[in-house]
Amino acid sequence: MIFLQMALYCEARPILQHEAFHAMPPVGRFQRWQTEDMMLTLSGTGQAEAATCAAVTCAMHHPTASDLFVVLGTCAALEGKAEKGRLYRARSIEDLGSGRVFYPDLVLDLGLPEAGLLSGYQELKSQKERVWYRDGRDLPALYDMESAAACAAAGHFFGPHQIVVLRIPSDSGDDAGLVTPERISDMIGQQMDTLDSVFQRLKAFSELLGQESAQVMEEDPAFLEQTEAALRCSASMSLRFRQLVRYACSAGIAYREILERYVQEGLLPVTGRKEGKDLLAQFEKELTR
Amino acid sequence: MLSLKKNLLAEPFSHIYVERELVGDRRTQEILHRFAHARVIEIGHYKDVFCRPRQHTALQHASQALILARKTGSLIYPGSPVCQNFGNHHFYYTSLCMNCVFDCQYCYLRGMYPSGHLVLFMNLEDYIAELETLLLEHPVYLCISYDTELCALENLHGYVHAFARETERHENLTIEVRTKTSCTQLLRSLPGSSRVIFAFTLSPEEVIRYEKKTPSLQARLEAVREGLDLGHTIRLCFDPMIHVPEWRKAYSRMMETIVKELGEERLRHVFDFSIGSFRISQDYLRALRKSTDSAVVQYPFVNVDGFYQYPPETAEEMENTMTGLLLPYAGRDRIFRWREQI
Numbered sequence: 069m070i071f072l073q074m075a076l077y078c079e080a081r082p083i084l085q086h087e088a089f090h091a092m093p094p095v096g097r098f099q100r101w102q103t104e105d106m107m108l109t110l111s112g113t114g115q116a117e118a119a120t121c122a123a124v125t126c127a128m129h130h131p132t133a134s135d136l137f138v139v140l141g142t143c144a145a146l147e148g149k150a151e152k153g154r155l156y157r158a159r160s161i162e163d164l165g166s167g168r169v170f171y172p173d174l175v176l177d178l179g180l181p182e183a184g185l186l187s188g189y190q191e192l193k194s195q196k197e198r199v200w201y202r203d204g205r206d207l208p209a210l211y212d213m214e215s216a217a218a219c220a221a222a223g224h225f226f227g228p229h230q231i232v233v234l235r236i237p238s239d240s241g242d243d244a245g246l247v248t249p250e251r252i253s254d255m256i257g258q259q260m261d262t263l264d265s266v267f268q269r270l271k272a273f274s275e276l277l278g279q280e281s282a283q284v285m286e287e288d289p290a291f292l293e294q295t296e297a298a299l300r301c302s303a304s305m306s307l308r309f310r311q312l313v314r315y316a317c318s319a320g321i322a323y324r325e326i327l328e329r330y331v332q333e334g335l336l337p338v339t340g341r342k343e344g345k346d347l348l349a350q351f352e353k354e355l356t357r
Numbered sequence: 358m359l360s361l362k363k364n365l366l367a368e369p370f371s372h373i374y375v376e377r378e379l380v381g382d383r384r385t386q387e388i389l390h391r392f393a394h395a396r397v398i399e400i401g402h403y404k405d406v407f408c409r410p411r412q413h414t415a416l417q418h419a420s421q422a423l424i425l426a427r428k429t430g431s432l433i434y435p436g437s438p439v440c441q442n443f444g445n446h447h448f449y450y451t452s453l454c455m456n457c458v459f460d461c462q463y464c465y466l467r468g469m470y471p472s473g474h475l476v477l478f479m480n481l482e483d484y485i486a487e488l489e490t491l492l493l494e495h496p497v498y499l500c501i502s503y504d505t506e507l508c509a510l511e512n513l514h515g516y517v518h519a520f521a522r523e524t525e526r527h528e529n530l531t532i533e534v535r536t537k538t539s540c541t542q543l544l545r546s547l548p549g550s551s552r553v554i555f556a557f558t559l560s561p562e563e564v565i566r567y568e569k570k571t572p573s574l575q576a577r578l579e580a581v582r583e584g585l586d587l588g589h590t591i592r593l594c595f596d597p598m599i600h601v602p603e604w605r606k607a608y609s610r611m612m613e614t615i616v617k618e619l620g621e622e623r624l625r626h627v628f629d630f631s632i633g634s635f636r637i638s639q640d641y642l643r644a645l646r647k648s649t650d651s652a653v654v655q656y657p658f659v660n661v662d663g664f665y666q667y668p669p670e671t672a673e674e675m676e677n678t679m680t681g682l683l684l685p686y687a688g689r690d691r692i693f694r695w696r697e698q699i
Contacts, residue, residue, distance in 0.1 A: 159372075159398055171374075171398070171406050175413070175420040177367040182396060227411035273365050280415060311657050319602070319652035352657055356600070356671065 070136045070270050071125055072108045073118070075214055078249035079141045080108055082257035086264070095124055105271055111214060115165075115189055118214035122221035131230070134278035136270055137222040138232045140263075142252055143185070143212040144192045145237035150183055150208035152240075155259045155266070158185035158233035163216035165189055170219045173229035176273045178266055183208040185235060187216030192241030210235050230277070232270065234263075287313050295327060298337035300344040309348060316355050326354055366420040369458075374400045374424040374474075384479050385425050388513055392423075402426075407455070407472045414648055417473025418460045418569075428452075428478040432487045433499065443629065443693050445498035445531075449491070453478055453516050454505035459537060460569035462651040463599060466504060468641030477510070481519055488523065488530070496529035508536040511543050524552040535594070537568065539576035541583050549588030554628060556592040557581050559615065561607035564599045567653050574611060578618040585623045596633035596695065598675045599653050600667055605678055612682040624686040632683075633695035634675045636666040 074080045077099070083089075089101035089108060098121050099110045107129070111121035122137070131137070145152055157180040161170045164186055174182075184207050192211050215233050222231055238255055239247045256263075292313065296306050316323035330336035330347065338344040373395045379385045380399060389397060400406055403426035433451045442448040455476040456466055467473075478484075491497050501507060501520050511517050520532050531552040540555075547553065557577055565574060572580075584591050593615075601607055616624065635653075637645070642665045645654050658665035666672055676694055683692055 159396070160400075169401065169405060171400070171409065173409075173412065173417070174372050174422070175366055175416045177365060177371075177420075223410070227413055228409045229413045229416060269365060276362060276365060277413070277416075280413070308657065311655070314650070315652060315655040315657055318650045318655045356657065356668075 069129070069131075070106045070138055070267070070274060071129070071131070072106055072138045072140055073111055073121060073125070073218055074108065074139075074141045075111050075113045075118070076141065076249070076252065077110060078252045079256055080110060081253045082260055083108065083140075083263065086260050087267070095128065098124060105274070106267070111218070114213055115187070115217035119217035119221040122218045123224075126222060126225040131225045132278075133281040134274050135226070136230050136232060136274050136277075137226045138234065138270065139215050139218050140234045141212070141214070141236070142238040142247075142255065143210045143235040144239055144241045146186065146192075146209040146211050146241075150210055150237045152237050153255050153258060154181065154236065155262050156181055156183040156208060156210060156235050156237070158183055158210065158215065158235060161185045161187055161215045161219050161233055163187055163220070165216075168216075168220075170216065170223065170231075171228065172219070172231045172233060173227070175229050176232070176269065178232070178269055180234070180262075180266065181208065183210045183235065185210045185212060185215055185233060187212050187214065189213065208237075210237055211241065234266065287317065295336075299348060300338055300341050301348075302341065305345065305348055308352075312348075312352055312355055319355075321355055323351075323355060326351060362416075362419060366416065369419075369421045370395055370423050371420075372396050372398060372422040374398045374403070374406050374422060376400055376403060376426050379425055379427060379479055382479060384481075384514075388423075388425060388477075391513065395423075400424075403476050407470070407474060407476055409472070412472045414467060414470070414473035418467075421456075421458065422474045424474055424476040425479055426476050427480045428483070432484045433491060436500070443498075443631070447491075447495050448498050448500075450500040450503040451484060451488075452504045453481070453484065453501060453514070454507060454510070456504075457506045458509045459506055459571045461571070462567040462569070462649055463597065463635060463645075463653045465637050465641045465645070467648050468637065468643070468645035469504075477514060481514075481516065485519070485523060489527070492527050492529055496531075498531045498533070500533045500535060502533075502535045506536060506538065508534060508538040508540040508543055511540070517543060518547065521547055521550065521553050524550060533592070537571045537577065539572040539580040541580050544580065544584045544587055544589055547589070549590070551590050554590045554592050555584055556594050556631070557584075558594045558596065559611065560595075560599070561601075561604075561611040563601045563603070563607040564653075567599065567651060574614060575618070578615060582619055582623060585619070585626050590628045591626075592628050592631060594631040594633075595679050596631050597635035598633065598679060599635055600656060600671065600675065601653070604675065608675075608679055609682060616686065621686060627687065627691070629691045629693060630683055630687055631693050631695075632676050632679045634667050634672040636664050636695075639663050639665055 084101055087103055089103050092100040092102050101108045109121055109125050111118045157178055159182040219231055236255055335347055338347055370392055377399050403424045406424055433449050436442055436448040436450055507517055517534055524530050524532055533554045533556050535556045537558045562574055581591055659668050680692055
């Protein structure tokens with residue numbers, strides 16, 4: 069699942085129209101929409117709203133190793149280096165309140181230009197004199213009021229490779245008053261082809277993460293418990309048995325055949341703990357010879 | 358899945374993180390010039406990136422970023438009890454780099470570090486200064502390539518050359534350069550020295566398949582042969598020995614290849630041999646087992662004093678077998694076994 073968090077409805081509108089989302093019941097004041105593999109939530113503007121929204125989403129849905137958290141929306145461009153209307157991926161998000169910098173992992177190649185993102189607590193025009201950009205002098209620098217807190221909250225649930233921050237500069241702070249909801253929708257709408265390709269890559273990456281985590285094999289718990297009972301396992305014997313099974317699975321050893329033979333030969337179930345220990349030792353020997 | 362991975366992941370070293378205070382540093386700039394297309398990200402401290410919680414080390418290994426940093430605090434450490442000391446009392450190691458460009462499934466680094474990205478420490482002068490202080494007290498035997506693979510990146514940092522120069526300046530310094538590379542260019546560029554030991558880790562191909570991105574046995578042996586012919590001091594390490602199916606045959610076939618490629622005469626000129634079966638601290642194994650379901654890691658090891666290893670009789674048999682394979686070509690005094698030093 070891709071958890072997409074945006075601040076404003078006018079930002080989300082082109083995506084909602086494009087991706088065939090259906091509305092879900094809101095949680096508190098957070099409106100939500102969903103497709104088969106994406107959930108879009110509107111946080112409202114500001115760090116507190118962004119953090120609360122991210123925390124609520126994560127706490128409700130218990131993200132797994134294959135899920136992704138994506139912050140998407142418009143922002144202000146700093147120092148004139150960022151191109152208005154273009155989609156950027158933030159490679160660093162600096163919280164202007166605490167000075168803490170969050171670095172999303174960039175192992176996933178999205179094919180987007182990158183930018184440094186400053187995330188503050190006031191509108192840019194009122195604190196522009198405080199802003200000085202530190203990450204790479206030739207880099208486009210952006211400013212928003214949500215990403216730092218959203219990443220901080222999501223960071224409790226997701227790894228840095230699962231968090232992606234995407235921003236489209238809509239103004240330079242000074243001209244923010246000229247930016248209407250219609251203009252923001254247009255701006256996002258014009259990036260829909262790029263966003264579509266980004267979403268495809270995010271979905272493929274999510275699939276890859278799922279495959280990677282599925283490599284950690286789990287045997288049928290009922291079968292394990294049954295066999296442990298037949299072996300009269302103590303807690304430490306159970307741990308040993310489960311490790312042997314895991315080894316056998318990863319080494320491609322048909323361990324069930326060995327256990328079935330024990331049953332046919334009348335060795336399993338055992339009559340006492342000592343016998344169980346001896347049989348477990350024999351099982352280990354057969355697996356590792 | 359491999360092609361999916363390849364298509365989605367960023368190229369290795371496509372991003373280079375640089376600690377802010379190193380931005381103007383000459384050596385840092387030289388490295389950055391070598392990666393003209395890399396995106397450079399200034400950071401405050403390498404741990405801001407390297408020590409983030411919940412990182413995916415396996416994916417990071419496939420798409421490694423380079424982090425250029427300054428190491429502070431102690432820079433040279435006494436060797437761990439699980440390291441082979443080859444009879445050297447003043448046995449030390451140093452970490453000029455964290456992580457490795459290779460990706461061995463059984464490697465303790467996967468359990469030791471929270472990240473798969475590669476950190477290169479740029480303050481070589483501080484390392485040398487600390488080494489010189491130690492050398493004033495006693496001779497030093499220093500392993501410079503323990504928690505990494507320095508030879509693979511020598512073109513980038515030149516640290517093997519730098520420490521080799523230190524052995525020329527200090528008679529009481531011996532360095533060991535552990536490697537799985539086929540580093541023939543490096544060997545050609547350095548004069549042979551009795552105090553610069555190139556320690557090649559050799560494994561059967563059945564084990565090398567668990568050592569992603571490493572050169573084949575054949576390629577490593579070509580480098581060993583060239584190193585011996587050039588007069589370098591060469592150590593052959595069969596450490597860690599890995600329990601794979603039919604391991605006796607695998608190690609026996611490997612020995613046949615070694616004899617065929619090097620010849621008995623060259624084997625007589627190998628400085629010494631190191632043998633050790635796989636062992637790892639319990640904390641590292643716990644983390645390692647979470648990162649992979651590889652059979653070499655999921656083996657039911659036994660815990661002896663906080664270190665997981667093969668059951669004693671298995672480890673003994675593996676190491677005895679390897680010793681037996683070597684004895685026709687090397688005296689017992691040239692074969693070091695980890696188990697015998699503890």
